[in-house]
Amino acid sequence: MTATIKDVAREAKVSVASVSRALNGGGGVTPATAQRIREAAARLRYVPHSAARSLITRRTHTIGALLPDLHGEFFSELIRGIDLEARSHGLHLLVSSSHDGEEDAAAALRAMQGRVDGVVLLSSPHVDAAFLKANLPDGLPIVLLNSDVKNGADAVLNIDNFAGTYAMVRHLVDIGHQRIAFVGGPKDNYDARQREAGFRAAMAKFLPGEPVRVLAGDFGESSGYVAARELLAMKSRPQAVFAANDTMAVGCLQAFKEAGLAVPGDIAVAGFDDIPIARYVTPSLSTVRVRIAELGKNAMELLADLMDRPGLSAASVHTLGCDIVVRESCGAHRGGATITTTKKIRRTSNR
Amino acid sequence: MTATIKDVAREAKVSVASVSRALNGGGGVTPATAQRIREAAARLRYVPHSAARSLITRRTHTIGALLPDLHGEFFSELIRGIDLEARSHGLHLLVSSSHDGEEDAAAALRAMQGRVDGVVLLSSPHVDAAFLKANLPDGLPIVLLNSDVKNGADAVLNIDNFAGTYAMVRHLVDIGHQRIAFVGGPKDNYDARQREAGFRAAMAKFLPGEPVRVLAGDFGESSGYVAARELLAMKSRPQAVFAANDTMAVGCLQAFKEAGLAVPGDIAVAGFDDIPIARYVTPSLSTVRVRIAELGKNAMELLADLMDRPGLSAASVHTLGCDIVVRESCGAHRGGATITTTKKIRRTSNR
DNA sequence: AACTTCCATGAAAACGTTTACGTTCGCGCC
DNA sequence: GGCGCGAACGTAAACGTTTTCATGGAAGTT
The missing domain is CATH 1.10.260.40 (lambda repressor-like DNA-binding domains)
Structure with a gap:
């Protein structure tokens, strides 16, 4: 044939x-x-014939991307970043997405066994060190994205949520806000916890005397709405609300609109993620942008590096900085200024 | 080992x-x-060892998805649909995205040679019958998405753009609009051409005497803005504008807002795609929704079918219906009604 | 001119499966 | 009790590469 x-x-x-x-x-x-x-x-x-070649070289020239149930921009940008970089290394990309639950992810990881030379894994809450130890064929290079596993064995690449929230708080303080409230995310979500930590650290640093107001949220729009209504009921209403993601910030905007409050006149709002909608809501939303494609690209670079030197200890932690995107909702709009918190990737080898 | x-x-x-x-x-x-x-x-x-197995069985249990440079929701939903269905068939998904230009796509297609048992290919303007003939290893099952190639050899699955626009025009007419203008998309875009054809057909059918107003656009927001300004300058201003995609419709909204026109009071607006932003703009945008994940799922089903019976002639054309999503911008908001134009997939075998 | 060195080339083994084909063995049937 | 027969199992070939090793010859060195 x-x-x-x-x-x-x-x-x-x-x-x-x-x-x-x-x-x-x-x-x-x-x-x-x-x-x-x-x-x-x-x-x-x-x-x-690639199979015949793989059989003897023991290389597939393929890397796997294991992703939880993601939607929209984050998913597409991440894949784009990984794919582009993979291609430039002459590698193919095997995608397994939409994993819900530990069982599902474990099956997907095992199914990749032998079909890939390396893996980029975006963590879900149940993907921890034990999970990896149990399901990862040892010797398979892997890069963990947005993960808090520090098993001292694998490479981890994180968004610098902490620095992002920290910088946003600093900005809010700079433009005159003092009573700043925070709407948190799900307790089991790594990003959410980091963002809250960044908020608390920044408050302690810039507004030491100020009480720290943190409301519960779950990253959903309605939880932002609910939190905003709680804020409205407070005796001394905050001057600014910082939501742990844009979706909740949009919920806040909605609540304030209904209550007849002007944003940013009566109260300022900020979010996190810079989802596409952020620039279309009125007022447009000030937020913290994550360069997702760059995250994917960096993950792939890291992985390619690991694949090149087998046996090398992979253990390391890297973080990718965010940008503060100033729009109308925070009350300091000056034509869409962008403040970069960290330009380059920061490597923190832990040994 | x-x-x-x-x-x-x-x-x-x-x-x-x-x-x-x-x-x-x-x-x-x-x-x-x-x-x-x-x-x-x-x-x-x-x-x-999957390579060893593939070597002798001549099956990789992997299918390839070849996509042009896509962003956001469309990309992620499509992959999701394909991936879920592929997994249920025990197949892996090799993704190659972000292809710009013929050279690029051809290289990607060749690179998949021997690594996949079948291909789902989302067309870009330059992917035509000749391109396929030249770069597709013969015997490799393939499903073409949103393509106008009818080479009588391959399976094609299309969004029913025509029926979607047709139904939206019917709706606009139903609620009393007569002078309806259309903002078209890029001339070399298949979807855009189909949508315009649907518009013209519906106008001829429902408003035979009415002059057909079609303005040029390129799917970009600013082209919608420009088109809207042209409309404003017309002697008899249209009662409704139907943009060939949501992005341009958003541009129209912007222009009308600046001109002090109320939507839908002074002029109605409709779009196509139901991008996430559509529900967040004010007024929220009436539009035609494409069930993208379902498109991916159907494509994968079709492909699995083809892979099961080798030698069978694949030639066939299928279309997937759209939903009319009624929101505020068209002037007939009744709490988010959704009208389904076609529920099931329609098969049009061409032999 | 004899010897070494080096380099282009070929023969064959190895990679880990699947599968066609033989072999063995138990069992029923006349 | 011999015969055939089918089921269970083993042997070995085949898939298409890469790579090690051997071989030969040309070129270089003395």
Whole structure:
């Protein structure tokens, strides 16, 4: 059916070994014969059988991306970043998305066994060190995204949630706000916890005397709405609300609109993520932007690095900075200024 | 390093053939020995080497998705739909996204050669019948998404753009609009052409005497803005604007807002796609929704079907219906009604 | 001119499966 | 009790590569 290396060898009147050498560039072949071989291969439309090659080289030239049940921009940008970088390394991308629950993720991870040379795994709450130990074939390079597992064995790449919230609080303080409330995210969510920690640290630093107001939320729009209504009922109403994600911030805007409050006139609002909607709501939402495609790209770079040097200890922690995007809702709109908290990736090897 | 079938055979004191038979369920093995073999395999954490298996079975159990440079919801929903369905067939998903230009797509398609058992390809303007003929290894099952190639050889699955616009026009007419203008998309875009055709057909049908007003657009927000300003300058201003996608509709809203026109009071607006932003703009945007995940799922089902029966002629054309989503901007808001134009997939075999 | 060195090339093993084909063995049938 | 027969199981070939090793010859060195 399709041409094999033997056909090319016959066509070029050499042995299969020479064909392999000529096509893989290993050297040990005369320029003249190499040329003849390439021509023969082209004539027969020969393309190496990747399974046969993998069988002996033990490399698939494929990396796997294991993602939880994600939607929209985050998903697409992440894949885009990973894919682009993977391609530039000559690697293919095997995607397994929409995993809900530990069982599901474990099955997907096992199914990738032997089909990939490395894995980028975006954590869900149940993906912890024990999970990895149980389901990860050892020796398989892996990069963990947004994970709090520190098992001293794997490479971890995180969004700098802490620095992002910290910088946003600093900005809010800079433009004159003092009574700042925070709407948190799910308790089992790593990002949410980090963001809250950043908020608390910044408050302690910039407004030491001020009481710290943290409301519960779950990243959903309605939880932002509910939190906003709680704020409205407070005796001394905050001057600004900082929601742990944009979706909740949109919920806040809705509640304030209904209550007849002007944003940012009566109360300022800020979010986190810079989802596409952020620039379309009225007033447009000030937020913290995560460069997601860059996150994917960096993860892939990290993974490629790990794959290059087998045996090397992978243990390291990296963080990717965020940008503060100033729009209308925080009360300091000056034409869409963007403040970068961290330009470059920061490596924190833990050994 | 990792256990092979030989190790399992030794452990269970049988031959490799029996191990293969027992694990693949082919029969010809005693329940007792099958059990012993399964235990041995589990004990050694044996997992079959997929490359070795592919080498001889000539199946990779992987399908490829080839996508142009997409963003956001469309991308993620499509992948989700494909992935979920693929998994239910026991297939893996190899993704190659962000292809710009013919060269790029061709390279990606060739690179998948031998790594996949089938392909789902979302067309870009330059992917036509000739492109496929040149770059598609023959015999490889493929499903074309949103494509106007009718080479009488491949399976094609399209969004029913025509029926979607048609139904929206009917709705606009139903609620009393007569002077309806349309903002088109890029000339080389298949969806855009279909949508415009649907608009013209509906106008001819429901408002035969009415002049057909079609303005140029390019799917970008600013082109919607520009088109809206043109509309404002017309002697007899239209009662409704129907943009070929939501992004342009948002541009229209912006222009009308600036001009001090009330939507839908002074002029109604409708879009196409139901992007997430559509429900957040004010007024919320009436639009035509494409069930993208379902599109991906259907494409995958179609492909699985093709892969099951090799040699079967694949030639067929399918269309997936859209939903009319009624929100505020069209002037007939009744609490978010949704009208389904076509519930089931429609098959149009062309032979 | 004899010897070494080096390099291009070929032969063959190895990778881990599946599967066609043989062999063995138990069992029923006449 | 011999015969055939089918089921269970083993042997070995095949899939298409890469890679090690051997071989030969040309070129270089003395």
